[in-house]
Amino acid sequence: RFSTVAALEEPITPPVGINYTQLLIDGKFVDSASGKTFPTLDPRTGDVIANVAEGDAEDVNRAVSAARKAFDEGPWPKMTAYERSRVLLRFADLIDKHNDDLAALETWNNGKPYEQAARIEVPSVARLFRYYAGWADKIHGLTVPADGPYHVQTLHEPIGVAGQIIPWNFPLVMFAWKVGPALATGNTIVLKSAEQTPLTALYAAKLLHEAGLPPGVLNIVSGYGPTAGAALASHMDVDKIAFTGSTATGKIVQELAAKSNLKPVTLELGGKSPFIVCEDANIDRAVELAHFALFFNQGQCCAAGSRTFVHERVYDEFVEKAKARAQRRTVGDPFQKGIEHGPQIDSDQFEKILRYIKSGIESNATLECGGDKIGSKGYYIQPTVFSNVKDDMLIAQDEIFGPVQTILKFKELDEVIKRANMTRYGLAAGVFTKSIDTANMLTRALRTGTVWVNCYDVFDAAIPFGGYKMSGIGREKGIYSLHNYLQVKAVVTSLENPAW
Ligand code: TXE
Numbered sequence: 001r002f003s004t005v006a007a008l009e010e011p012i013t014p015p016v017g018i019n020y021t022q023l024l025i026d027g028k029f030v031d032s033a034s035g036k037t038f039p040t041l042d043p044r045t046g047d048v049i050a051n052v053a054e055g056d057a058e059d060v061n062r063a064v065s066a067a068r069k070a071f072d073e074g075p076w077p078k079m080t081a082y083e084r085s086r087v088l089l090r091f092a093d094l095i096d097k098h099n100d101d102l103a104a105l106e107t108w109n110n111g112k113p114y115e116q117a118a119r120i121e122v123p124s125v126a127r128l129f130r131y132y133a134g135w136a137d138k139i140h141g142l143t144v145p146a147d148g149p150y151h152v153q154t155l156h157e158p159i160g161v162a163g164q165i166i167p168w169n170f171p172l173v174m175f176a177w178k179v180g181p182a183l184a185t186g187n188t189i190v191l192k193s194a195e196q197t198p199l200t201a202l203y204a205a206k207l208l209h210e211a212g213l214p215p216g217v218l219n220i221v222s223g224y225g226p227t228a229g230a231a232l233a234s235h236m237d238v239d240k241i242a243f244t245g246s247t248a249t250g251k252i253v254q255e256l257a258a259k260s261n262l263k264p265v266t267l268e269l270g271g272k273s274p275f276i277v278c279e280d281a282n283i284d285r286a287v288e289l290a291h292f293a294l295f296f297n298q299g300q301c302c303a304a305g306s307r308t309f310v311h312e313r314v315y316d317e318f319v320e321k322a323k324a325r326a327q328r329r330t331v332g333d334p335f336q337k338g339i340e341h342g343p344q345i346d347s348d349q350f351e352k353i354l355r356y357i358k359s360g361i362e363s364n365a366t367l368e369c370g371g372d373k374i375g376s377k378g379y380y381i382q383p384t385v386f387s388n389v390k391d392d393m394l395i396a397q398d399e400i401f402g403p404v405q406t407i408l409k410f411k412e413l414d415e416v417i418k419r420a421n422m423t424r425y426g427l428a429a430g431v432f433t434k435s436i437d438t439a440n441m442l443t444r445a446l447r448t449g450t451v452w453v454n455c456y457d458v459f460d461a462a463i464p465f466g467g468y469k470m471s472g473i474g475r476e477k478g479i480y481s482l483h484n485y486l487q488v489k490a491v492v493t494s495l496e497n498p499a500w
Helices: 055-073 080-099 098-108 114-136 172-185 200-211 226-232 247-259 283-299 315-328 349-363 413-421 436-445 482-483
Strands: 023-025 027-028 037-042 047-053 149-160 160-165 188-192 218-221 242-246 265-268 272-277 308-310 368-369 386-387 402-410 430-432 450-453 486-494
Touching: 023 055, 023 450, 027 349, 037 098, 037 402, 055 160, 055 188, 055 218, 055 226, 055 315, 080 114, 098 200, 114 172, 114 436, 114 482, 149 172, 160 172, 160 226, 160 482, 172 188, 172 200, 172 242, 172 482, 188 226, 188 386, 200 242, 226 242, 226 402, 242 247, 247 265, 265 368, 272 283, 272 413, 283 308, 283 315, 308 315, 308 413, 315 386, 315 402, 349 402, 402 413, 402 436, 402 482, 430 436, 436 450, 482 486
Parallel strands: 160 188, 160 242, 188 218, 242 265, 272 308, 272 430, 308 402, 386 402, 430 450
Antiparallel strands: 023 027, 023 218, 037 047, 149 486, 368 386
16 A cells, blocks of 8 residues: 555655754854753654754753843844844745755654645745744834823833744744744744754754844754753743643643743644534545645644544545545655655654554544554554544544544534534634535634634634634734734823923
C-alpha cells in the first residue's frame, strides 16, 4: 500500500546547513550559562541533527534583563510606529528571500512535507508579518465623552516584556503568530521554542536583526518546558505570557503566572474538533475535505477535524471513500516531491498515537485501514481510519494528534449539535452542507472559536483564531491579537482654568 517505504531507508540529504544553534540574547548568539546542550533530532530517522544550547532559568534571567533594558531604554518602543513597521516589512522580504532554506530546515527538524513548508507555511509567515507591519501605525486610542470638564483620552501602550512559549507542530508559523503582533505594538520578547524544533526560530530571529531589529528586542531561549518554559512563565519581570501547546501544560503556565506576578495569560490549547458532513453534502468533496482536515501535517494540528460526524444516509459511502482516500495518501520522505505525509515529530508522540490506535481496536471501533507504524526507522505511522466510533470511546474524546480519523454516525441536526459540543474542548468545527439554513443553524450552535463552512484550515493572517472552553483563552491573529500586547491608559485632563 505505502509505495514509498523503500525510500525511507535512505533519507534524502536536506538541501540546507545549520548555522545557528546558540541562544540569542541581546542581539548576540551565546552559549547557555551552564554550557549544556541538547540534541535535536531528524524525525525521519531519530538521528541527531545538531546539538543546541540548552537554556534554563539563568539564561531566561539574562534574556529577560536584555528585553527589559530594550523596553525601558529603547529605542524599540520609542521608535515611530512607521519605523517599526518598516523593520517588519524588511523582515518579510528576507523571509521570502530565504524561503527555501527556512522550509528545508523546518522539514528537517519537524518532518513535515517540504512542499507544504515551502509553498504554504513559510510564505504565510511573510504574509503575517506584512499584515502586522500594516497595523503598527494604525493603533489608535479614543477620546472619551466623560461627564464633567475633562478631556479624556486613552493611550494604547505596549505591555512590556512578553514571554512566549511555542510548540513543535508549526514552529515558524507559531513564531510568527506570537512575534508579529508583539513587535507591531512595540513590545520586547523572550521566546522559548519547543525542545523538538529549535532551529527555524533562531534562523528567523537572525533575519529580523538583519532587517534592523535593535538588540534585546527579541531574545530566543531554546530549552525544555519544566526548566526554561517554567522560568519564563513565573518570571517577576515578564509582563505577559503567551502559550501554545497542550491543555495540561497551559494550566501549569497559567498557575505559574498567577503565583508569580499575575501576568496576563493567553493560551492556545488542544482540540477535538467536529467535522460535520450533512446528508445533502457532495460526498466526494466532503471526503476530500475531511481527509485534509484530519491528516494535514500528519494529524498534528490543534484544529484537526478529529471527530468526523457523517449523516447516516451517506455514512457507508463516506466511510468507503474515506478509507480509499487514506490508502491513497502518499507517505514518505518529506523531502521527496509529491509526498503528502511524513513522520510524526518524535518517539513520544509516535508511541502515544500507536497506543490510541490500540485503544480504538480494543474498544471495538472498526479499523478500516492503517493501524501500524511504517518502516523500521523514524516515526512514520500509516494513515488510519476507524468507523463505527462511539462518543464514549477514548479515540473520540482525547486529542490523538496523529493520523487517525474517527468516523461517527448521526441522524438529526439537534443530536449532532449536542454531541459535537459534548467535549471539554472548543477550538474549531467544520460544517459541510449545501443548505444555508443548516449552515446558519450549525455555525451559531457550535461552541468553538472557529467554524469553517465548506472549507477547513483557512488560516489567513486577518482571521482570529482561538478556543472556547478548555481550548484556550484569547485570540491570535487579526486585530484581536493586538489587544493581547497592549495596555490601555486613561488620561484625564481637567479643562478648568487652574488658579495656581
Ligand atoms: O506539549 P506541551 P507536548 C498537544 C498534543 C500533544 C500533546 C503533548 O495533544 O500530543 O500536547 O505535546 C513547553 N512550563 N499539543 O508535550 O508540553 C514545551 O517545552 C512552561 C497541542 O509537546 O504543551 C513546549 O515549548 N512551558 C498543541 C510547549 O510547552 C512548558 C501543540 C508545548 O509543549 C512546560 C503541541 C512547563 N512546565 C502539542 N512544559 C497545539 N495547541 O497546537 C512544557 N512546556
